[in-house]
Amino acid sequence: MPTYLLAYHGSSIPKTEAENAELMTAWLDWMDSLGNSLEANNNPVTATRTIHPGGAVSDDGGANPVVGLSFITADNIDAAVEMAKTCPHLGAGGSIEVAQLFKVNRDRS
Template sequence: MSKFLFVYHGGGKPASEAEGAKIMKAWTDWFATLGASVVDGGAPVGKSQTVGANGAVTNDGGANPVSGYTVVDAKDPADAARIAKGCPILVAGGSVEVAPIIDM
């Protein structure tokens, strides 16, 4: 098994407390189906800053703001993509960036 980083983009904020509870349940249910393949459940993240090569700092979250991350074990990139296809953020119009973690 290899480790893969899932970086979540988009998804938006829930419009109500009830919608937030529904979204949280979808995430909890999805993680339950993944079982031991979840290495690090990750967390949502706040608005990011970008530091450029010239030292300039922008606070706009970038072109495709990150909304969270998870680390999973998968057989190969195709298996990692298969796992990512079940992510609840996709239902909310978001996306999942899948990247292999290189052992060093």
């Protein structure tokens, strides 16, 4: 079964502890709903740097920085998109990029 990267972009930050707790509960419920399709817990991003052509580095994530990522398995990209559509990140004002990963054969023999 193919693996897909869910890259989370943007979102609003909860204004209160109660809003934060509610969002965290929604995330945990969503992760539970994915069952074995979720390859690992979601991974929020804490810092970003962008490496530009020529090697210059800036302390940002560019125009649309990634704020987190997940890896899921699904039968196809349409099924992965349907899973992502139920993610609470969308309700918090963010967007989700769904990308199928290509498995590289590292056997050099």
